[in-house]
Amino acid sequence: MTRYIARRLAFAVPTLAGIVVLVFALLHLAPGSPVSALGEGSGRRVSQQAAHEMQRLYGLDRPLPERFARWISRVARLDFGESFVDHRPVLARIGEALPYTLVLNGLALLLTLAIAVPLGVAAGGRPEGSLDRASSAILFALYSLPAFWAALLLQTLFSVKLRWLPLYGVASDLPEGGAAGFLDRASHLVLPVLCLTYGSLAFFARLIRSSVAETRNADYVLAARARGLSRRQALWKHAFRNALIPLVTLLGLVLPGLLSGSVIIERIFAWPGLGRLYFDSILSRDYPVILALSLLGAVSTLVLTLVADIASAVADPRVRDGSIS
Amino acid sequence: MNEAAAAGFPAGRAGSSARSRPGRLSRSARGALAVVAFLWVVAAVSPLFSARAAEIRLNDRLLAPSRAHPFGTDDLGRDLLARVIAATPISLAIGTTAAAVSVLIGFSVGATAGWFGGMVDLVLSRLVEVVLCFPVLFLLLALAAFLPPSPLTVIFAIGLTTWPGDARFARAEILKTRDLDYTRAARSAGASTPRILVRHLLPVAAPPLLVSAAFGVGWAILAEAALSFLGVGLPPPMASWGGILAVAPAYIEDAWWIALFPGLALFATVSAYNLLAAGLREATTEKSVNR
């Protein structure tokens, strides 16, 4: 096991290096600069001389390899530098946006699992039953539904026509304490959480369903029933446990996306999370922030995939039993 | 781009319906095929509507659906129905081509890695990982900034970011088959590598690749719409469903029809392709089991 992990970690190094070099190169070769990104909306034009001075100030007049060396040597000391936009530490800006993304995506993931697990087990317990067929049709439709369109429709219906829910934002403009404030914040979460949930719902529910369906007639499940467990108990205790392995693997694939935030959903709902920070940073060419977010995204993907692989190895009864005996 | 959807298509073997006979498409898949065929017919006749779709009438801005404009008009007074029709060939062509590009790259890389193994596999697998872990949106935005916005750019951008899924898949398929008896036999008979790959391994890998490509079309159409929605897709006035949708948020309180109709077309198309893909997968898995 240790050797396996070490091997995987060793492989992660060139992958990370590749990503970092690519992002850095693309970023600095792409047209536009932090200086040319200034003044959007204000229409002000920075004089050419002032623009040159600012380029020098940000070190953009140095050759690319030199800039890369400087950046990477700072990152090695876990120093991501300061944002070009407000000159605050990059980590402070990320730290500000992270909780928003975590709340939104965490709730969406919980909701997904809360629906997908019972639904998947129930549908898998009786393949081709009416529940299975109905749920599979609905899940299929949801899978094909573009999230940004669903967001627009939900906004039109619930915010514009019915006025039940806020259109976007984190809270009404007067943040209140207590129950009223909590309800207000919760109401702002409803639509974005829905939009994030329904897409991944199909993945999870179908996965659990097929895994349960496969094993519901396996020997050990039948044996459990012979020992006197009800059908429901047998399904949950044994068949579902079998579904945990692919579930953990899928979680490993999905979690990094949850961390980095959904750019489109955060944009439509004006949610100040990491996805929006990323998008805004690209538009303002805030190189230190873009680089840090890309690096964090890549690292979390690699690490979580690895963790998922290890977890599924541990969860696998064959592996586990083998290690016990 | 729903990040979760980027991971591929719904996991798990699709509805293992006992009723569908092997080698034949299920009823729903045949229905989906009919929808896809209808869409291509619409695409074929769409040039008839392109003049109407481009006609700007500032006096008729943001009209609600009526007899004259069944889908209403957009923010420049263009007929929305005509625009949705005119967008059909663009969305279909981009989706199909981008999916083909993705499968082509993915298959080449995956097959090469799987066939040669060793160092080649190691390096190519890292490449796949780099692209998988690469921030997709950033790549798309960077590409859009580098290249002038055009259908080709969009195809390139989508194809370049979606192939790793196909590559992993192709690699696994090749790994499975390369040590099978008939492959060994062909090799010992002196067949060249490309010849074996094309003559012996491609036929085995083709059906799943087709399925993957069909799912890819749906995904690519979605991705194009999302890109245009973010403003980095096709240049105006070229209509694409996502491009029409892009103006919807600005008028969400005044003109719901701008959000509804192009989205419906998008949803119908993506559903049809996905259903078709699921049907294809079902049919081909049954077939391979029977063999």
Added chain:
Amino acid sequence: MANPRKGVLLASIAASLAAGIFLSSGCRDKPDRAPSASTRSATPRPAAVAAPLGFLDESGLAPAGEGGTLRRRLSGDPATLNAVMQSGLPEQEVLQYVSRNLLDLDSQMKVVPGLARFTVSPDGRTFLFTLRDDAVWEDGTPVRAADAVFTIRSIVDPKIPSPVFRSVFDGLLSVYATGEKTFTVRFRETYAYRSMSFVLPLLPERRFAKKHFLSAPDNRAPFSNGPYRFVSWKPQQEIVLERNPRAWGERGHFDRIVFRILPEDSVAYRSLLAGNLEETRLDSTGKGRAAQDPEFAACCRLVEYFDLGWNYIALNNRSPLFADARVRRALTMLLDRAAIVRNLFQGSARILSGPWAPDSAVYDATVSPLRFDPAGAASLLDAAGWRDSNGNGVRDRGGREFAFDLLVSTGTTAGRQIDETFAAELARAGIRATIRPVEWAAFSERVDAGDFEAASLAWSASDPNPDPYPFWHSSQWPPHGLNSEFYKNADADRLMEEARAEQDESRRTAIYHRLHRIFRDDAPVIFVATSSQKFGFSRRVRGLVTSPLGMFGIWPGPLGWWPAGEEGGPAARPPSSPSPVLR
């Protein structure tokens, strides 16, 4: 040059500039700044300007209320609250309350004393400033000449980004203190509009001593020398200010100012209706919605005015397509600006004939814009040699088709709508324009480098400086300056040079009027329109003043607003004269 009698040392430039404003537009009824005047009502503009909107001035009403909280909207989080490093509108709107400027611009676009008075040497290159005796920071220590010197040196320090102020100090020779309250600023050359450079807030020197300038704590919590002082800033949420107990000079009428950061227009609109906000900007759609909304009418009023901003479509005059003035004129004649004003801007816009907004002091209203005339444009294009020789529907000349890319910055709805309308009209005339949306960073880089054929742009002005030299003089072609269109006209060059050095306002205006005609006929760009700025204001706030500089960046501007009390309360008073913008 100075006028010491009133104790107000105003440079002749500023005074004559103000006179010019009244000469050209003739609509502002007060020839002098009179803070004590009790009534100042709006006068309709002359018919030549044909403004559908009035000029709102409630500053003459006696403030009927004091205290309470004013809740304003910011459309984005400020990047910094460091006066020198500010780069956008949100920063300026907050800093205005806590930092007094050396000089201010009033609603008549005149330069008036702020923290300081000044005299200027006869050659116009040396400025002598005297700070007010009573000016103090929030801890009671005096504002000193050293603070001003430190601020200006920071602006020109290449290690400090100062996108707003760096450009206006380009010709700085030296700045030094001559006493506790006096300092001198010297420039390389005379410049008619130099005094506007000093509409400049100050930084307290000692609070930046021994600190890294870019990351000093004061950048997030500014130290006040104004009527209000900083209390708190919750990123992406709100910024709170309160009365500065050590304030000197004019004071505001509210106890607290709360800026709510609300990026989305419709969220802000809802807050306004709910009574949680006192003002918000509206777009054209929002204005239409508000006009029909009884809820809005019950609590709020619409304030609409024209400022000095305008839209245009830049043409690269070096491109073989646009080198011929006849072609550029033809393109202008192919843009149906009347229909755009009527439909896209719903009437609240004005067509332009030159590179200034109609409210600019130098705009010559007798220069009529080119008319929408497709037939006339066709014959101009024919005359310039652009004919459809191969019958493919696109004009060509010497084997080159008349086809070009029209850049537009993504995210500007108005720009894209104008461009699509324009491209459709051009197609009918046998010209193929392909619209290329480019995001701002890349867009502005290409425009500044002159690397484009045509581009859709908006101009905005925060001061009344009409000097066309940096943008239209042939010495300012990229990469040296901002004449990105590569416009060149020897006559225009000469006139621009003359105007820059001309100290007499009326003579300068006469030069600009001649230039205006040249610009109209040369059509270096397609001048499109200036559209109105629209705001929803709670009826609880009175004392508003609009000006071509907007209603925020002027003195006293928002500091002159006062609370009208609750509806029906004794404090509520009708305005002395109904203004056309009150609906």
